[in-house]
Amino acid sequence: MTSTESIPVRDAIRDLRASRIAEISALGMGDPDVIALWYGEGDLPTPDFIGRAANAAIEAGHTFYTYKAGLPELRSAIAGYLTGLYARPTAAERILVSSSGMSALMLVAQALIDPGDNLVIIAPIWPNIAAAVSIMGGEPRLVALDPVPGGGWSLDLGRIFAACDTRTRGIFINSPGNPTGWMISAGEIEDLLAFARARGLWLIADEVYGRIVYGNRPAPSFLDQGAPEDRLIVVNSFSKSWAMTGWRLGWLTIPPDLLPVMEKLVEFNTSGSPTFLQHAGIAAIREGEPFIARFVARCRAARDVAIDALQACRRVEVARPDGAFYAFFRVDGIADSLAFAKDALGRTKVGLAPGSAFGPMGEGYLRLCFARDPRIIAEAVDRLRPLLD
Numbered sequence: 027m028t029s030t031e032s033i034p035v036r037d038a039i040r041d042l043r044a045s046r047i048a049e050i051s052a053l054g055m056g057d058p059d060v061i062a063l064w065y066g067e068g069d070l071p072t073p074d075f076i077g078r079a080a081n082a083a084i085e086a087g088h089t090f091y092t093y094k095a096g097l098p099e100l101r102s103a104i105a106g107y108l109t110g111l112y113a114r115p116t117a118a119e120r121i122l123v124s125s126s127g128m129s130a131l132m133l134v135a136q137a138l139i140d141p142g143d144n145l146v147i148i149a150p151i152w153p154n155i156a157a158a159v160s161i162m163g164g165e166p167r168l169v170a171l172d173p174v175p176g177g178g179w180s181l182d183l184g185r186i187f188a189a190c191d192t193r194t195r196g197i198f199i200n201s202p203g204n205p206t207g208w209m210i211s212a213g214e215i216e217d218l219l220a221f222a223r224a225r226g227l228w229l230i231a232d233e234v235y236g237r238i239v240y241g242n243r244p245a246p247s248f249l250d251q252g253a254p255e256d257r258l259i260v261v262n263s264f265s266k267s268w269a270m271t272g273w274r275l276g277w278l279t280i281p282p283d284l285l286p287v288m289e290k291l292v293e294f295n296t297s298g299s300p301t302f303l304q305h306a307g308i309a310a311i312r313e314g315e316p317f318i319a320r321f322v323a324r325c326r327a328a329r330d331v332a333i334d335a336l337q338a339c340r341r342v343e344v345a346r347p348d349g350a351f352y353a354f355f356r357v358d359g360i361a362d363s364l365a366f367a368k369d370a371l372g373r374t375k376v377g378l379a380p381g382s383a384f385g386p387m388g389e390g391y392l393r394l395c396f397a398r399d400p401r402i403i404a405e406a407v408d409r410l411r412p413l414l415d
């Protein structure tokens with residue numbers, strides 16, 4: 027790895043640690059024998075009708091700069107979609123289209139975090155929101171969920187509230203959670219909203235896995251209860267539900283008075299999301315429900331294969347997640363999950379993400395993305411079994 031010691035960049039950037047997930051993928055990328063389950067994406071291509079909509083938009087000449095907040099038609103389609111899913115209506119004036127969920131998180135960090143501020147983040151957590159806060163010179167303050175015996179996680183709200191101080195700008199909640207699959211309850215959302223209102227804090231809810239759930243209803247959402255005037259930001263993405271990870275398209279639901287601020291930031295970040303991709307986004311929202319249903323059914327089958335096989339391994343502790351598409355399992359006796367993931371890749375050609383990538387409380391765990399053909403997941407756990415028994 028090249029040393030960055032002598033390159034004159036900001037301290038906050040020089041000190042950023044490269045993703046530990048990328049450390050593993052760099053070792054195995056391109057090897058056809060590797061079953062790569064390190065990233066958070068499925069193996070299905072983007073549905074054809076979405077690709078056709080993008081092509082048609084290019085042919086129709088939708089290749090110019092456009093509105094910073096996104097195409098009005100896409101914002102309306104998203105608002106209608108959210109209104110159909112959740113208990114409270116969402117107006118199109120609250121929607122800001124972004125160039126991915128990641129870009130949405132960076133916009134949030136840019137808007138809220140001054141150097142020295144902190145963001146309280148419920149963890150274990152996908153590392154990128156913490157990195158965005160660090161890039162702004164802030165402190166990502168990770169507060170752990172409690173592991174439940176037998177696998178699974180629970181939230182101690184008292185500890186979240188106790189972690190907030192005068193430099194706290196907000197609380198970050200990712201539910202359904204990556205990597206844990208943990209899902210917040212309606213009661214916990216209510217308590218968080220009450221606390222944030224009383225303390226003047228922002229709530230940032232990352233709901234990119236909101237549709238990847240294995241019960242009968244959408245995951246509890248902050249949009250069920252939040253009012254437009256709440257200091258509430260809900261992050262979403264086209265990546266997961268519509269198999270569009272490479273498209274880099276997402277959106278934020280924000281209070282209407284934050285919109286002009288965010289439009290300014292979009293101007294100086296991307297100057298707007300690609301116009302023809304936004305037309306494809308409209309097609310995804312309007313015609314995507316059958317695809318989502320098929321994708322979730324496939325993930326559910328793969329989840330059951332993964333969890334049944336992992337639970338049969340003597341040293342593994344794991345619960346069946348109700349949302350997202352990860353098995354986050356603890357392996358008895360592991361002190362260094364990065365070393366374990368490297369060793370597992372070398373010996374079994376299965377690519378996992380090390381638990382330590384998701385915060386210190388993830389040490390001792392591995393994350394396996396099961397958004398695959400269930401037969402591939404069966405093969406992967408079979409290969410891993412000698413290391414887990």
Ligand SMILES: Cc1ncc(COP(=O)(O)O)c(C=O)c1O
Nearest residue numbers: 066126127128152204234263265
């Ligand atoms: C919790 C969470 N939030 C946001 C994202 C961002 O997704 P994207 O940038 O592909 O829209 C991801 C992607 O893995 C994620 O896991």
